[in-house]
Amino acid sequence: MTIPPSQGKVGVLIPGMGAVASTFIAGVYAVQKGLGQPIGSMTQMGTIRLGKRTENRVPLIKDFVPLADLENLEFMGWDINRETLYDICLRVGVLERSLVEELKTPLSQLEVLPAVFDPRFVRRLEGSWVKKGETKMDLAEQVMDDIRRFIEDRGTTANVMIWCGSTEIYLTEKAVHRSLETFETGLRNNDPDISPSMIYAYAALRLGIPFANGTPSLTTDIPALLELANSTGTPLAGKDFKTGQTLMKTILAPGIKARQLGINGWFSTNILGNRDGEVLDDPDAFKTKEVSKLGVLDYILQPDLYPELYRDFYHKVRINYYPPRGDNKEGWDNIDIFGWLGYPMQIKIDFLCRDSILAAPIVLDLVLFLDLAKRAGMKGIQEWLSFYFKSPMTLPELYPEHDLFVQLAKLKNTLRHLMGETLITHLGLDYYED
Numbered sequence: 062m063t064i065p066p067s068q069g070k071v072g073v074l075i076p077g078m079g080a081v082a083s084t085f086i087a088g089v090y091a092v093q094k095g096l097g098q099p100i101g102s103m104t105q106m107g108t109i110r111l112g113k114r115t116e117n118r119v120p121l122i123k124d125f126v127p128l129a130d131l132e133n134l135e136f137m138g139w140d141i142n143r144e145t146l147y148d149i150c151l152r153v154g155v156l157e158r159s160l161v162e163e164l165k166t167p168l169s170q171l172e173v174l175p176a177v178f179d180p181r182f183v184r185r186l187e188g189s190w191v192k193k194g195e196t197k198m199d200l201a202e203q204v205m206d207d208i209r210r211f212i213e214d215r216g217t218t219a220n221v222m223i224w225c226g227s228t229e230i231y232l233t234e235k236a237v238h239r240s241l242e243t244f245e246t247g248l249r250n251n252d253p254d255i256s257p258s259m260i261y262a263y264a265a266l267r268l269g270i271p272f273a274n275g276t277p278s279l280t281t282d283i284p285a286l287l288e289l290a291n292s293t294g295t296p297l298a299g300k301d302f303k304t305g306q307t308l309m310k311t312i313l314a315p316g317i318k319a320r321q322l323g324i325n326g327w328f329s330t331n332i333l334g335n336r337d338g339e340v341l342d343d344p345d346a347f348k349t350k351e352v353s354k355l356g357v358l359d360y361i362l363q364p365d366l367y368p369e370l371y372r373d374f375y376h377k378v379r380i381n382y383y384p385p386r387g388d389n390k391e392g393w394d395n396i397d398i399f400g401w402l403g404y405p406m407q408i409k410i411d412f413l414c415r416d417s418i419l420a421a422p423i424v425l426d427l428v429l430f431l432d433l434a435k436r437a438g439m440k441g442i443q444e445w446l447s448f449y450f451k452s453p454m455t456l457p458e459l460y461p462e463h464d465l466f467v468q469l470a471k472l473k474n475t476l477r478h479l480m481g482e483t484l485i486t487h488l489g490l491d492y493y494e495d
């Protein structure tokens with residue numbers, strides 16, 4: 062298969078222009094101007110080994126697969142307050158003011174569009190910059206009109222939507238979500254179980270625009286939108302960017318398990334003071350996040366296969382809204398482990414991280430890889446992008462792969478597969494023959 066090259070501009074469409082989105086976009090502008098490096102981005106800095114270890118073929122990923130160039134990205138976004146991206150960058154306070162001032166011209170030109178918003182789904186926020194419509198279908202049509210206008214104005218030839226909006230309250234799949242037909246009827250009848258994030262996703266998928274969900278909200282994890290993605294030949298990925306504490310979990314837990322060490326308990330707590338922290342202070346929004354964060358260890362440790370080691374492990378995750386810290390989250394983990402003959406030990410982690418600094422390169426990679434997937438003719442759930450998510454989307458009959466290193470191998474092998482290169486199994490016996 063030959064993947065057509067990226068030609069022209071790629072539109073990045075973002076519902077939810079908060080800390081993550083603004084840090085991502087300003088960061089791309091900063092890289093374009095040579096004011097910073099895209100650290101944390103595999104598409105920009107990562108390499109990929111091809112062939113045998115003796116061949117010394119290790120190109121940069123961006124030189125190996127035909128990705129869009131950073132220079133060709135164009136941005137648009139929706140939010141609930143009428144602001145420019147410059148205002149948002151100053152308000153969220155992630156990037157230094159001096160950097161924001163240097164980028165003032167492009168940041169001030171990006172004014173957010175009015176949102177599809179319903180405070181029932183995100184209870185801690187209020188905003189007046191919102192769309193009005195008789196039905197949820199009208200709202201979806203308005204989002205599609207916004208996108209068409211953007212494509213025409215900016216002349217983008219490809220587009221990707223990435224949901225960076227607030228985490229919505231905990232929802233489970235209902236009858237209205239079960240098929241595209243019931244979902245579209247629900248949009249026309251204002252079904253209360255259709256959330257704003259689902260409306261944006263529906264609009265994107267209808268237009269054949271790849272969609273990624275950066276939050277744990279249900280959004281596209283429903284049969285109706287999967288059906289739509291498949292019928293319009295559109296790639297889909299989610300859920301919940303894997304950034305701070307959960308990234309650490311999916312690095313450490315596979316190692317502890319690989320050495321057959323036991324775990325009695327894993328207690329994780331966080332303090333966080335940004336708008337995301339405020340939204341997650343609502344127990345119903347936290348529930349959505351909690352489910353996403355808790356699932357990881359169960360799948361990695363497989364207590365059913367290793368009952369002596371993990372049957373009784375206790376896992377607790379807390380997020381505490383603490384305004385003084387802003388976007389600079391502190392996450393503590395206490396891990397009670399046991400070794401030979403059951404002797405107990407402890408591991409403590411104190412991760413002073415910057416949430417949006419960790420999330421921004423993930424947004425960039427997802428945009429570029431989803432655009433690649435679309436050109437490669439891939440559609441539906443892109444499991445090879447699990448690497449970037451806390452709750453990777455999979456087909457219902459599959460369990461998600463959470464181990465970061467398995468996810469990495471899957472991602473790189475998918476790239477090799479797309480480019481017709483031999484997959485790397487790490488067997489390596491052939492080096493020792495003769």
Ligand SMILES: NC(=O)c1ccc[n+]([C@@H]2O[C@H](COP(=O)([O-])OP(=O)(O)OC[C@H]3O[C@@H](n4cnc5c(N)ncnc54)[C@H](O)[C@@H]3O)[C@@H](O)[C@H]2O)c1
Nearest residue numbers: 077079080081140176226227228257276302304336337416
């Ligand atoms: N930063 C991280 O490390 C990380 C990791 C995983 C997931 N997330 C998730 O990513 C999302 C963004 O994080 P953030 O730190 O930028 O949060 P944020 O609160 O700064 O930004 C979210 C924005 O979404 C807006 N919004 C809410 N509902 C909307 C709607 N219906 N339409 C348009 N805009 C809407 C809010 O007004 C806000 O500006 C959050 O849901 C967060 O839980 C972040």
